Amino acid sequence: MSSPSSPHAGLVEKVFRYMDLHQDEFVQRLKEWVAIESDSVQPVPRLRQELFRMMALAAEELRRLGASVDLEDLGSQQLPDGQTLPIPPVILAELGNEPGKPTVCFYGHLDVQPATQADGWLTDPYTLTEVDGKLYGRGATDNKGPVLAWINAMSAFRALEEDLPVNIKVIIEGMEEAGSVALEELVKREKDRFFSSVDYIVISDNLWLSQRRPALIYGTRGNSYFTVEVTCRDQDFHSGTFGGILHEPMADLVALLGSLTDSAGHILIPGIYDDVAPLTEEEKELYGAIDLDLEEYRNSSRVKKFLFNTKEEILMHLWRYPSLSIHGIEGAFDEPGTKTVIPGRVIGKFSIRLVPHMNTSVVEKQVQQHLQYIFSQRNSSNQMDVSMVLGLHPWIADIKDHQYLAAKRAIKTVFGTEPDMIRDGSTIPIAKIFQDIIQKSVLMLPLGAVDDGEHSQNEKINRWNYIEGSKLFAAFFLEVAQLHE
Amino acid sequence: MSSPSSPHAGLVEKVFRYMDLHQDEFVQRLKEWVAIESDSVQPVPRLRQELFRMMALAAEELRRLGASVDLEDLGSQQLPDGQTLPIPPVILAELGNEPGKPTVCFYGHLDVQPATQADGWLTDPYTLTEVDGKLYGRGATDNKGPVLAWINAMSAFRALEEDLPVNIKVIIEGMEEAGSVALEELVKREKDRFFSSVDYIVISDNLWLSQRRPALIYGTRGNSYFTVEVTCRDQDFHSGTFGGILHEPMADLVALLGSLTDSAGHILIPGIYDDVAPLTEEEKELYGAIDLDLEEYRNSSRVKKFLFNTKEEILMHLWRYPSLSIHGIEGAFDEPGTKTVIPGRVIGKFSIRLVPHMNTSVVEKQVQQHLQYIFSQRNSSNQMDVSMVLGLHPWIADIKDHQYLAAKRAIKTVFGTEPDMIRDGSTIPIAKIFQDIIQKSVLMLPLGAVDDGEHSQNEKINRWNYIEGSKLFAAFFLEVAQLHE
Numbered sequence: 001m002s003s004p005s006s007p008h009a010g011l012v013e014k015v016f017r018y019m020d021l022h023q024d025e026f027v028q029r030l031k032e033w034v035a036i037e038s039d040s041v042q043p044v045p046r047l048r049q050e051l052f053r054m055m056a057l058a059a060e061e062l063r064r065l066g067a068s069v070d071l072e073d074l075g076s077q078q079l080p081d082g083q084t085l086p087i088p089p090v091i092l093a094e095l096g097n098e099p100g101k102p103t104v105c106f107y108g109h110l111d112v113q114p115a116t117q118a119d120g121w122l123t124d125p126y127t128l129t130e131v132d133g134k135l136y137g138r139g140a141t142d143n144k145g146p147v148l149a150w151i152n153a154m155s156a157f158r159a160l161e162e163d164l165p166v167n168i169k170v171i172i173e174g175m176e177e178a179g180s181v182a183l184e185e186l187v188k189r190e191k192d193r194f195f196s197s198v199d200y201i202v203i204s205d206n207l208w209l210s211q212r213r214p215a216l217i218y219g220t221r222g223n224s225y226f227t228v229e230v231t232c233r234d235q236d237f238h239s240g241t242f243g244g245i246l247h248e249p250m251a252d253l254v255a256l257l258g259s260l261t262d263s264a265g266h267i268l269i270p271g272i273y274d275d276v277a278p279l280t281e282e283e284k285e286l287y288g289a290i291d292l293d294l295e296e297y298r299n300s301s302r303v304k305k306f307l308f309n310t311k312e313e314i315l316m317h318l319w320r321y322p323s324l325s326i327h328g329i330e331g332a333f334d335e336p337g338t339k340t341v342i343p344g345r346v347i348g349k350f351s352i353r354l355v356p357h358m359n360t361s362v363v364e365k366q367v368q369q370h371l372q373y374i375f376s377q378r379n380s381s382n383q384m385d386v387s388m389v390l391g392l393h394p395w396i397a398d399i400k401d402h403q404y405l406a407a408k409r410a411i412k413t414v415f416g417t418e419p420d421m422i423r424d425g426s427t428i429p430i431a432k433i434f435q436d437i438i439q440k441s442v443l444m445l446p447l448g449a450v451d452d453g454e455h456s457q458n459e460k461i462n463r464w465n466y467i468e469g470s471k472l473f474a475a476f477f478l479e480v481a482q483l484h485e
Numbered sequence: 486m487s488s489p490s491s492p493h494a495g496l497v498e499k500v501f502r503y504m505d506l507h508q509d510e511f512v513q514r515l516k517e518w519v520a521i522e523s524d525s526v527q528p529v530p531r532l533r534q535e536l537f538r539m540m541a542l543a544a545e546e547l548r549r550l551g552a553s554v555d556l557e558d559l560g561s562q563q564l565p566d567g568q569t570l571p572i573p574p575v576i577l578a579e580l581g582n583e584p585g586k587p588t589v590c591f592y593g594h595l596d597v598q599p600a601t602q603a604d605g606w607l608t609d610p611y612t613l614t615e616v617d618g619k620l621y622g623r624g625a626t627d628n629k630g631p632v633l634a635w636i637n638a639m640s641a642f643r644a645l646e647e648d649l650p651v652n653i654k655v656i657i658e659g660m661e662e663a664g665s666v667a668l669e670e671l672v673k674r675e676k677d678r679f680f681s682s683v684d685y686i687v688i689s690d691n692l693w694l695s696q697r698r699p700a701l702i703y704g705t706r707g708n709s710y711f712t713v714e715v716t717c718r719d720q721d722f723h724s725g726t727f728g729g730i731l732h733e734p735m736a737d738l739v740a741l742l743g744s745l746t747d748s749a750g751h752i753l754i755p756g757i758y759d760d761v762a763p764l765t766e767e768e769k770e771l772y773g774a775i776d777l778d779l780e781e782y783r784n785s786s787r788v789k790k791f792l793f794n795t796k797e798e799i800l801m802h803l804w805r806y807p808s809l810s811i812h813g814i815e816g817a818f819d820e821p822g823t824k825t826v827i828p829g830r831v832i833g834k835f836s837i838r839l840v841p842h843m844n845t846s847v848v849e850k851q852v853q854q855h856l857q858y859i860f861s862q863r864n865s866s867n868q869m870d871v872s873m874v875l876g877l878h879p880w881i882a883d884i885k886d887h888q889y890l891a892a893k894r895a896i897k898t899v900f901g902t903e904p905d906m907i908r909d910g911s912t913i914p915i916a917k918i919f920q921d922i923i924q925k926s927v928l929m930l931p932l933g934a935v936d937d938g939e940h941s942q943n944e945k946i947n948r949w950n951y952i953e954g955s956k957l958f959a960a961f962f963l964e965v966a967q968l969h970e
Contacts, residue, residue, distance in 0.1 A: 221725065225823045233787045240706065240911020243838050244750065244808030245791045245799050251746055254811060258743035261736055263863035265729065302718045305866035306730045314730050323729030325827045326736060328817030333834060335815065338710045338875055340836055340911075342810045349818060351825055353728050378748035381790035390823050426725020426825075 008165075008478045012413060015156045015474045022159075023467045026152050027135065030466065031128040033057070033110070033144045034137035040088075040111035040178040043079050051088040051174045054110045058172055059091055061151060065158050067095040067170070074175075074182040087181055088174030092194050095154060096167040102484035104403075104477070105169040105198040107430060108147035108205065109176035112139035113455045120457040134460045141452040141461040146204035147172060149447055149466060153473035165481035169198055176205075180430060187437050195438045200403040200480060203431060204469075206446040207454065209420050213291045214411045214472070216404060217444035218397040219319065219423035220431055222354035224363045225390035228256055228371055229347045231383045237342035246342060247380040250332060253348045256384070257326050259374045260350060265307045265317075267324045267352070269370040272363065276321060277356045283320070286421045287312040300451070319423035322358060326350045351390070353425060360391030395432040396423075401441045406479035413475045414468055447472065493650075493963045497898060500641045500959045507644075508952045511637050512620065515951065516613040518542070518595070518629045519622035525573070525596035525663040528564050536573040536659045539595045543657055544576055546636060550643050552580040552655070559660075559667040572666055573659030577679050580639060581652040587969035589888075589962070590654040590683040592915060593632035593690065594661035597624035598940045605942040619945045626937040626946040631689035632657060634932055634951060638958035650966035654683060661690075665915060672922050680923045685888040685965060688916060689954075691931040692939065694907050698776045699896045699957075701889060702929035703882040704804065704908035705916055707839035709848045710875035713741055713856055714832045716868045722827035731827060732865040735817060738833045741869070742811050744859045745835060750792045750802075752809045752837070754855040757848065761806060762841045768805070771906045772797040785936075804908035807843060811835045836875070838910060845876030880917040881908075886926045891964035898960045899953055932957065 019026070038054040039047045059069045071089035078084050088111070115125035115138040123129040128137035135145075150170070157164045171194075175181045187195070208215040230249040237246065261267055292311050308314050317323065330347040333339045352363060368386050375384045397404065399421060411419045424444070431442045447469030453459045504511070523539040524532045544554045556574035563569050573596070600610035600623040608614040613622035624630075635655070642649045656679075660666045672680070693700040715734040722731065746752055777796050793799050802808065815832040818824045837848060853871050860869045882889065884906060896904045909929070916927045932954030938944045 223725075223825065225825070232789075235787070238911060239808070239810040239812070239836060240708075240838060240909070241803070242786070243810045243910065244802035244806060245793060246788065247748070247750070247790070247792060248810055250742075250811040250813070251748070251750075254739050254742045255748065257735075257739045263732070263736070263740065263865060265732070265736075301727070302720070303731065303866075304717075305732070307732060308730060317729035318726070321729060323724070325724040325728045325733055325825070326739060326817075327724070327824060327826050328735070328819050328828065329814055330819055330821060332811075332813030332819070333815075334813050334817070334819035338834070338836075339812060340708065340710070340810070341812050343813065349823070351724060351823075353725060380748060381788075424725070425728060426723060 008482070011162060012475060012478065014160060015162070016471050018156050018160055019152065019467060019471050019474070023463070026148065026467065026470060027128070027130070027463065030135065030140065030145055030148050033148065034128040034139050035126055037126050038111050038139070038174065039114050040175050041114050043083065043085055045085065048085050048088065051111055055088050055091060055172070055174050058110055058147070059093070062091065062093045062170065065095060065151070065154050067093040069093045072186060074186065077181055090174070090183065090186055091170065091172040092190065093170040094168070096164050098167060101165065101167050102199045102480055103167040103169060103197045104200045104202060104480055105171060105195070106150045107171050107201060107203045107434070108150065109143045109173045110147060111174045111177050112142070113177050115459070122458055130463065133463045135463055135466065136458055136460045138459055140459055141207070141448040142454040142459065143176070143205050145461040145466050146447050146469065149470040150204070150473050152470035153477065156474055165477045167197070169194065183430070184433050187433060191437055198438060198440055199484070201434045201438065201440055201442045202403070203428070203442065203444050204447055205428065206424050206444055207448045207450055207452055208446055209422050209450055210291045211449045211451060213417060213420055214415050215420040215422045215446055216399070216407055216411070217422055217424055217446060218399045218404070219356070220395045220428045221319070221425050222358070222360065222394035223351050223390060223392045223427040224354060224360050224367070224388050225349070225351040226367055227347050227349055227387050227389055228253065229345065229385045230256070231345040233344045236344045239340040239342050242342055247382050248342050249346045249382050250343055252375065252378060252380050252382055252384070253329065253346050255378060256371055256374055257348050257350065259370070260326070261324050265323065267322060269366050271366050272322065275358045275362065279316070279320070287315050290315060290420045290422065318425040320355050322355055323353045324350060353427070354394045356394050356396045358394065360388070360393060364388040364391065392427045392429050393432050395428070395435060395442070397442055402483045403441055403443045403480055406483050407443055407445050407476055409479045410472055410475035414472045445472070445476070493967070496647060497960060497963065499645060500647070501956050503641050503645055504637065504952060504956050504959070508948070511633065511952065511955060512615070512948065515620065515625065515630055515633050518633065519613040519624050520611055522611050523596050523624070523659065524599050525660050526599050528568065528570055530570065533570050533573065536596055540573050540576060540657070540659050543595055543632070544578070547576065547578045547655065550580060550636070550639050552578040554578045557671060559671065562666055575659070575668065575671055576655065576657040577675065578655040579653070581649050583652060586650065586652050587684045587965055588652040588654060588682045589685045589687060589965055590656060590680070591635045592656050592686060592688045592919070593635065594628045594658045595632060596659045596662050597627070598662050600944070607943055615948065618948045620948055620951065621943055621945045623944055625944055626692070626933040627939040627944065628661070628690050630946040630951050631932050631954065634955040635689070635958050637955035638962065641959055650962045652682070654679065668915070669918050672918060676922055683923060683925055684969065686919045686923065686925055686927045687888070688927065688929050689932055690913065691909050691929055692933045692935050692937055693931055694905050694935055695776045696934045696936060698902060698905055699900050700905040700907045700931055701892055701896070702907055702909055702931060703884045703889070704841070705880045705913045706804070706910050707843070707845065707877045707879035707917070708836050708875060708912040709839060709845050709852070709873050710834070710836040711852055712832050712834055712872050712874055713738065714830065714870045715741070716830040718829045721829045724825040724827050727827055732867050733827050734831045734867050735828055737860065737863060737865050737867055737869070738814065738831050740863060741856055741859055742833050742835065744855070745811070746809050750808065752807060754851050756851050757807065760843045760847065764801070764805070772800050775800060775905045775907065803910040805840050807840050808838045809835060838912070839879045841879050841881045843879065845873070845878060849873040849876065877912045877914050878917050880913070880920060880927070882927055887968045888926055888928045888965055891968045892928055892930050892961055894964045895957055895960035899957045930957070930961070
């Protein structure tokens with residue numbers, strides 16, 4: 001559906017037709033990749049071997065397309081139990097190196113979350129199974145499908161003997177689900193080598209906001225994760241023999257955690273909203289245009305009532321305002337039954353999702369000061385320790401950047417519509433890492449539908465999303481090349 | 486050290502001398518009983534066999550003294566996992582049935598808490614080992630030692646061919662540490678049979694408050710155990726994708742739990758103190774007389790600072806005022822690490838130790854009303870459910886009752902001192918069960934020292950406590966008989 005005036009209309013038609021005709025081959029390749037249990041989460045030697053096999057297979061595929069491929073050895077990792085496991089290599093691949101063309105670098109990962117049929121899968125998670133146009137299998141949408149869609153796009157030009165409009169680089173890791181172990185160091189090391197010629201970075205590791213309307217993602221929230229530990233002594237007490245005479249650590253902790261938010265979800269830590277970017281009219285308009293059926297969203301979330309009643313408020317509170325969640329308590333009685341214990345030492349855990357332009361070290365200070373104040377008001381004889389154990393910055397892209405415009409045009413070409421301009425409320429550290437280290441524009445261009453079930457049972461990618469997504473990347477190559485000129 | 490004016494001074498001397506001379510036999514018998522791993526807590530067929538062996542051995546011992554012994558079959562118990570295990574029989578024994586004598590019934594148990602040397606025992610827990618006058622072994626003080634002390638007292642009269650001053654009944658169970666499974670039903674069933682002639686009930690299943698000064702226990706606190714469940718949905722959320730738009734169940738729960746007490750440990754539930762017995766001058770005096778070195782108590786508890794600074798306040802808040810402890814939360818994130826979960830359904834657990842004249846059903850209503858009020862103030866869309874899952878009444882004895890006076894005199898005879906008149910802050914349901922069903926006076930007459938380590942590693946009973954305790958029971962027989970006339 002490329003507009004006839006487009007200079008590359010004929011080429012687009014040709015590439016898309018090729019992809020439609022070869023879609024069963026594309027699905028077959030995805031089936032072969034899904035068949036490998038490349039689970040990086042369970043630290044088991046057998047699964048690590050599968051990860052190595054997965055990376056080797058992907059490297060072979062890229063080499064077949066003529067790319068030069070390096071498998072970067074990242075050594076091994078030591079687990080908390082003392083066990084040592086090898087880290088699967090990272091693929092750094094390159095196809096084309098022509099000075100006149102822009103260089104687009106794709107990031108993806110080929111490791112998956114654990115899955116067994118016993119978890120509630122209707123089909124074997126490692127046998128890609130098509131039902132009503134849905135391709136069920138672990139990793140189908142997260143992230144093997146999108147990685148293959150990128151390769152499919154490369155392969156179409158290659159098969160048609162058409163010149164690739166961009167220089168392509170690819171970085172593929174096998175440890176994303178386990179926290180991208182050692183990746184940041186590799187990116188730093190390769191900053192002036194592999195990444196030196198990169199102009200644009202594309203990540204396709206999220207989902208659309210709807211089932212049918214494509215999306216571009218221009219921001220993710222950060223996360224400051226806190227522990228607050230209250231200690232009376234290192235041993236528990238019996239509530240019969242000590243109840244009534246102690247400053248009980250749980251009472252202190254519950255008061256501390258209760259001081260963090262009000263019942264409307266507003267964060268009560270003084271100063272916490274000071275650095276939140278003001279809402280511009282321009283940004284506000286983006287929210288109105290987004291395709292979200294609130295009733296459907298509420299039903300599919302199985303939530304009776306949200307804190308807010310409008311689409312705009314809900315999306316803003318997921319994406320552009322900070323939120324605070326209490327995750328749980330370590331050290332207290334957490335099992336079924338009726339144990340009469342006074343826990344001697346408890347650790348509360350909560351985290352704050354950060355938005356532009358909040359800063360983790362400012363937030364750390366604000367949280368420390370607030371909790372110290374609340375604790376001091378209690379005159380407790382216990383000891384309190386607050387730590388920020390994780391501090392991940394928010395990420396935001398400039399949506400007026402060339403590659404965002406190129407992606408919008410490519411979406412228009414493939415899907416005949418404008419994308420939802422969305423953010424992701426969760427934290428994807430890799431975007432911020434690329435932005436900070438390589439200092440180039442990062443684009444998140446998702447292919448999967450909102451109901452794909454990343455990380456959960458019956459993960460799938462629709463055949464339509466997979467094939468149209470492959471076309472989208474091909475169209476994107478052409479649009480980026482044109483805008484870059 | 487019986488006063489020369491006592492009518493049974495000569496008999497006392499004779500019995501005590503016998504006991505001093507035969508103390509090694511008494512210790513040897515305790516050694517044989519401790520050697521049986523009668524652990525009722527771990528539901529394992531092998532340990533159940535040991536419990537049956539233990540009950541049979543005790544029955545044999547009682548028969549040797551001439552008692553008539555029934556082993557009451559309690560059938561079997563079904564565990565949560567579907568497994569069925571036989572319940573060890575309860576011993577109902579009887580020695581003497583003379584109309585002119587009072588009938589004293591002793592309650593004890595022969596099951597023990599689990600113990601392995603790997604837990605940190607310095608000696609094998611099932612080999613009674615004497616070091617510096619301390620007899621180390623699982624069950625030595627809880628409760629095999631006191632049961633044998635009672636039997637030792639009976640056996641001394643028997644061996645000396647002296648008439649027992651009281652009719653004696655004994656009820657011994659093997660499931661106390663597992664919650665006295667099926668015992669209450671048995672007591673109800675035997676109310677008008679085995680228990681019909683009982684005048685006094687003696688329990689010796691606690692400890693003194695000090696290392697050297699004996700104690701009488703005249704009260705225990707009850708316990709109302711509550712769960713408060715807050716549900717958004719039955720599945721957890723990811724704090725990235727839902728943080729900011731939910732009434733988070735943990736925020737509700739933390740507010741509910743935080744509303745229960747202030748930082749001084751005072752319970753904030755309206756009306757909760759209404760039924761607490763007023764403090765009389767007479768009762769107040771009991772506290773002043775108690776032997777407690779506060780500094781030593783604080784040090785041995787390893788607590789920096791208590792809520793109160795005087796012995797009297799501390800003891801009163803452990804024994805005669807209610808206390809509320811938050812035990813923990815089920816359903817939230819309770820492990821080490823940094824999981825970014827919004828728990829979908831959480832269950833808070835707390836309990837209130839009840840004192841005379843609080844009533845479990847009144848307390849249940851007060852807690853329900855209070856939490857419903859607090860929850861309604863939050864306008865949360867979550868569902869809250871409050872349940873009292875355990876309601877155990879407090880127990881208090883009349884310390885002017887004959888058997889209390891008899892016990893005091895016996896203590897004076899054996900130890901040459903007045904006892905500490907104490908209570909136990911924890912809940913011992915059996916006292917209240919006996920009191921309510923049999924409607925006779927219940928006395929708690931402990932033998933062990935404060936540092937005996939019930940339930941913990943290196944449990945012990947001092948040889949001195951064990952032998953003097955055996956004498957104490959013998960002297961008690963004589964005093965009860967005399968006062969009862």
